[in-house]
Amino acid sequence: MKVAALLLAIALAAPQTVEARFKPSTSSDAFARDQEIQIGQQVAAETNKKLPLLPDSDPITKYVQQLGAKLVVHAPGEKWPYTFHVINQKETNAFAIPGGPICINLGTIQAADNEAQLAGVISHETSHIVLRHGTRAATKQMEAQLPLQILGALIGGSGILAQLTLMGISFGVGSYFLHNSRQSENEADLMGTDIMYDTEYDPRQMAEFFRKLEAQGNAGIQFLSDHPNPGNRVQSVNNEVATLPPKHLVENTPEFKRVKQLAMARHPLTAEQIEEGQGVAPGQSTVAISGSIPAPNGDLQTLSNIAFEIGYPSNWKVYGDPSSSVTIAPDGGVAQNAVAYGVIIDDFQPETNLSLDAATHQLITNLRQSNPGLRTVGSDESIRVNGVPGRSQEMIGTSPIKQGNQALQERDWLVTTQRADGIVIYLVFIAPEKDFSKLRPTFEQMLRSFKEK
Numbered sequence: 001m002k003v004a005a006l007l008l009a010i011a012l013a014a015p016q017t018v019e020a021r022f023k024p025s026t027s028s029d030a031f032a033r034d035q036e037i038q039i040g041q042q043v044a045a046e047t048n049k050k051l052p053l054l055p056d057s058d059p060i061t062k063y064v065q066q067l068g069a070k071l072v073v074h075a076p077g078e079k080w081p082y083t084f085h086v087i088n089q090k091e092t093n094a095f096a097i098p099g100g101p102i103c104i105n106l107g108t109i110q111a112a113d114n115e116a117q118l119a120g121v122i123s124h125e126t127s128h129i130v131l132r133h134g135t136r137a138a139t140k141q142m143e144a145q146l147p148l149q150i151l152g153a154l155i156g157g158s159g160i161l162a163q164l165t166l167m168g169i170s171f172g173v174g175s176y177f178l179h180n181s182r183q184s185e186n187e188a189d190l191m192g193t194d195i196m197y198d199t200e201y202d203p204r205q206m207a208e209f210f211r212k213l214e215a216q217g218n219a220g221i222q223f224l225s226d227h228p229n230p231g232n233r234v235q236s237v238n239n240e241v242a243t244l245p246p247k248h249l250v251e252n253t254p255e256f257k258r259v260k261q262l263a264m265a266r267h268p269l270t271a272e273q274i275e276e277g278q279g280v281a282p283g284q285s286t287v288a289i290s291g292s293i294p295a296p297n298g299d300l301q302t303l304s305n306i307a308f309e310i311g312y313p314s315n316w317k318v319y320g321d322p323s324s325s326v327t328i329a330p331d332g333g334v335a336q337n338a339v340a341y342g343v344i345i346d347d348f349q350p351e352t353n354l355s356l357d358a359a360t361h362q363l364i365t366n367l368r369q370s371n372p373g374l375r376t377v378g379s380d381e382s383i384r385v386n387g388v389p390g391r392s393q394e395m396i397g398t399s400p401i402k403q404g405n406q407a408l409q410e411r412d413w414l415v416t417t418q419r420a421d422g423i424v425i426y427l428v429f430i431a432p433e434k435d436f437s438k439l440r441p442t443f444e445q446m447l448r449s450f451k452e453k
C-alpha cells in the first residue's frame with residue numbers, strides 16, 4: 001500500500017515538473033542525415049545565385065542570425081547545422097531548406113509588428129527542418145513511384161541523389177517540396193510554439209502574424225501558399241500555450257525596433273524585378289513557366305454556369321460544354337486532346353449513398369482506371385472550399401508533354417465537394433511537376449473563388 005501511495009504521489013507531482021511538449025507524427029524518410037545536409041547546402045548555394053541575398057555583414061542579417069541562433073538552442077531532437085539568410089525581396093515569405101538553411105524575405109521583417117512575430121516565423125521554419133517535412137514528403141512521392149525494394153536499396157546509398165533528378169524531385173527555390181501540407185503546418189505551429197516558449201517569446205504572436213497575413217490578402221499569398229492554414233491556427237497555438245505553465249514572455253525588444261527602422265528604410269525588390277534581372281521577359285515575370293504557355297493574368301474573370309461559379313485568369317480559355325464537364329486552360333495548355341496545364345471541373349455520381357470521403361476514394365479508383373499511370377501521393381486531407389467541406393488529394397501521373405521522347409511527370413491536385421443530392425463536384429488542377437508550384441498560387445486563388453450553386 002505504501003509503495004502504491006508513493007507512486008501516486010510522484011504521478012501527481014509529475015505534471016508540475018515535466019511540461020507537456022508537442023509529440024510529432026512519424027513517417028519514413030529515405031534520406032540519411034548527411035545526405036539531407038548535403039542537399040541543403042547545394043540548394044542554399046543555388047538560392048544564393050537565383051535570389052538577392054543580403055550579405056552576412058548586413059546589420060539586418062546579423063540581427064536575424066543572432067535571433068535564429070537563440071531560438072534553435074531550444075529546437076528539440078537532432079541538431080542540424082542551421083544557417084539564416086535574408087533575401088532582399090519585398091513580398092512576405094520565408095522558407096526552410098532541408099538540413100538547416102532558413103531564408104526570410106526582408107518584406108517579412110517589414111511586415112512583423114514585434115520581435116516575437118519574427119521569432120515565430122523563424123521557430124516555425126526551424127520546426128519544418130527538425131521534423132524533416134521536405135524530405136519526408138519527397139519520400140512519400142518516391143514510395144508512390146518506386147517499388148519498395150528499390151527504394152530500400154537507395155536508403156543510405158549515394159544513388160538517392162541521382163534518383164532525385166531522374167524523378168524530377170528538387171528542393172530548390174519554388175519547388176513543390178517547399179510547399180507544406182496542412183498536417184505539416186499544424187506540426188510546425190505546435191513545435192514552433194514550444195521553441196518560442198522555451199526562448200521566452202510569446203507564441204501567440206506567431207499565430208497573430210499568420211492571421212494578419214490572411215487578413216492582408218494578396219501581400220501574404222506566397223507565404224500562405226507555402227504555409228497553408230491547417231484550420232483554427234490561432235486556437236491550436238493557444239491550446240498548446242495553455243499546456244505550458246505561465247511565465248514571463250517577451251513581445252518586443254529595443255533591438256527589433258531598431259532593425260525594423262532599418263528595414264523600413266530599404267526598398268527590397270519585387271518578385272517581378274528579381275525575375276526581370278534574370279532575363280525573363282516582362283509580362284511573364286510573375287510566373288516564369290518553362291514550357292510554352294504564357295503566365296496567368298493576375299486579374300480573374302468569372303465563369304458562371306448552372307452548377308457553379310469560378311474565377312480564372314483572364315488570358316485562359318474555357319473549353320467544353322459549360323453545362324457539363326469544363327476545362328479551363330491557357331493557350332498551349334491542351335495538347336493532343338489532353339490537358340497539360342489547367343483545370344478540369346466535372347461531376348461524379350458515386351455508386352451508392354457514400355460520404356464525401358468514401359466517394360472521393362471511389363472517384364480516384366475510377367480516374368486511375370482511365371489513367372493507369374496515376375498514383376496518389378500522401379493521404380487525402382480535409383479542406384474547406386469557400387466554407388464548404390472538401391477533400392484534397394495530390395497525385396502524380398504522366399504529362400502529355402514530351403521532352404525528347406520522354407513524357408514529363410505531371411502533378412494533379414484533386415479537390416472534391418459533395419452536393420446535398422450526393423453528387424460529387426470535383427476539380428483537377430494539372431501541370432507538369434516542374435511547373436506545378438509556380439501555378440499553385442493561381443490554382444489556390446481559383447479554388448477560393450469556387451462556389452457551387
Ligand SMILES: [Zn+2]
Nearest residue numbers: 180185188227
Ligand atoms: Zn510552414
